[in-house]
Structure formats: structure tokens, C-alpha cells
Amino acid sequence: MMTIHNFVGGLRGLRAMWLCEEMGLTYSVQNYGYPVPDAYRALNPLGTVPLLEDGSDVVLSESVAIMLYLAQTHGPTALLPSREPAHFARCLQWTVFGETEIGMSLNPLLAAHFMAADADKRNWSVNGLEQRLKRALNHTERSLGEDHYLVGGALTLADISVSCGIGTWQGALGGKPSPKLSDYQGRLQARPAFQRASERCKGK
Template identity: 35%
Template sequence: MYTVIGTVGSRTLRVLWMLEELGLPYQHVPANPRSDDVVEFNPAGKVPILVADGTPITDSTAILTFLADHHGALTYDAGSIERARQDSLTQFILDEFDAALWTAARHSFILPEELRMSGIKNTLRWEFERSQKTLNHRMAEGEFLLGERMTVPDIILSHCLTWALAAKFPIVEARLSDYLDRMRARPAFQRAAAR
């Protein structure tokens, strides 16, 4: 059994959702970043943490990739062209969506007040909207980013788009709004978000 450490209101949701999609048993410890439960496994104090066979794994993307590869689901085979496309989309989403949202959060409530630059959020929103247009052209036809098969970047993108709504970063592409509605309606997402 896996142990997942971190709160649902963080990137931990990605890991919980993945485990729900895979139908795997796990224990959830809803610990806040930098709390004793977190620092014990990750000195940086960041969540999520997945404990697998007594070994902590950090960083949500590393955890999702490990789970997908280990259980042979929600991924394409390593070394395949499909996996290269999957990894390319994962990196694009992390660089263009996750990074913008994380930088906005840092300048909203994470950094000390004297280091925050509120004006940067307008630039980040502009970049976020532009990245949506690019992603719209990269998406395959079908229910998921790569077509008819759900993969790791679907979880990351859906989490980022959910985060964007909470951060008041508009989703300007109708195709992405429809996509997010479908993804958030999945029973596994609903179970993970309810924790």
C-alpha cells in the first residue's frame, strides 16, 4: 500500500487522482507543507510525497510517472513515439501552465510581502492565455490530450486548469473548458477531490 502525504488543495490532488484512476489502495496523510509530517520525508517541506516500499518519492510529476510506469497504465511505453509526445506535452504543461500559476501564487501569498510584485500577475495571465491557444493546436482529436487514451499529462493539465479557475486565470479556449468539465466529472477525480 502506498502512503500519500499532502493536502488536497495542492499538487497532492494529482497523486490521489492517479491512484484512484488506477484503483490502488493507499493511505492519505493530509499534512500541510513544511509540517513535521512532511519535513520528516522531504527536508524541503514540499508536498506531495508518495511513500512506496518505505522510500519517499517527491515531485508530483515524478510520482505520476513512477506510478504509470510501475503499473503499466495511463502512459505509453518508454522509447515509443507516443511516449515522446506524452513527455513533450507534460513538459509543455509544466513550463507554460504550472510555472505561471506557481509564480502567481508565490507573488500572492508565499513570498514575504516586501518581495511580492503584484503586477507580474498580469503578465502571467497573458502568457497563460497565449499558452492555451498553443495547446489547443497540439491536442489530438478525442476525449484526452493524446486522443482516446488518458495519460499522465491529462492529470497535470486538469489540475492546472482547476487551479487556474481558483486563481482567477481565465480559460479562454472553449475546447479546454469542455475538456476540463469532462475530466472533473470522472468518478476518480471526484473521489480524490472529496478527500
């Protein structure tokens, strides 16, 4: 059985769990508090999550890499559309975008918000990152157009990746998405697979 290691409530790990639920894959969850125990660092010396163990041979970190691995190794699945090159390319782009343009902007913003001295919470770097995140969210909204999903009118890895990034911004930093992005989030989070994964991510 596969095991997904994660922080309790960590939305990067939720990406992997949500995908497993959509694909009907069996998995276990090992949730941790912070900092992770030394035993976990034997699996991942960086101490970051999520991490996937699949059998005795596969140990994989990085949430987007885990998603692509699951879709390709335990697929095929319509969640990674491969028949049409344009849809495949767009899915890859947006799956990576959810981490590089949304998720990675959040890491230093979270550090500034929760750990920086008051004098440093609104420094030049924070202002720049907030503007970068705003551009990414605006681009996501424009790219949705009249569709409910980012690629081909159906749920794909792209939506899972982007939605979890937006969810981190909302939950940890109190972000207020536009009405269109709020509808997008609500529609995705109403999916039974998301709800099952969310409960497991929270340790329930």
C-alpha cells in the first residue's frame, strides 16, 4: 500500500490525497506535527512534506512530482489528459504553475506573517511577492474564461494543484478570492473525493 507523509492539514499533501481519491487508489496517511521526528528524516533528510512511499522501491518528495508519478504510474487517467497534445501541455503547465507561481510565493509570505519581527512584516520583498501572487491569481481567473475547469472542460491535475495553492492563501493568510475564483474553489471542494481527502489530511 502507498503511504503519504504530511503535516496535519498540509495542503501540499492534500494534492496527493485528493488525486488518490479521484483515481480510486488505496493509500495510508502518516501525519506529523512540526518539526518532523528524526525517524522521518531518514526517509527525507530535508524534512519537507509531502513524501510518497510506494512499495519498497519508490520514495518521492515534491507534491507536483508525486501527482505526475501517480497519474502516470497508476493510470492512465483522464486527470492527466494525454490524447490531445494541447490539453496535455496545458495540464502540465497549470499543474506546475500551482506550485511555482502560487505555492512558492506563499512560503516567504507565511514566514514573514508568522515569524518576522513587526518591522519586517511589510518589507520590500513581501510587497513584491504579494504583487506576484496577485498577478498569478488574476491570470488564473482570466484563464478560466467561462469554463468550470482549467483544461478541456473537466477536472485535471491542474485544478487540484492550483486549488490547493489558493486554499493555502485563503486558510493561512486570510486571502479573499474574487467571486469567480471563490465559485471555482467552492465547486472543487464540493467534490466527494476532495472531502474524503480533506478529512484524511486533517487526521480524521
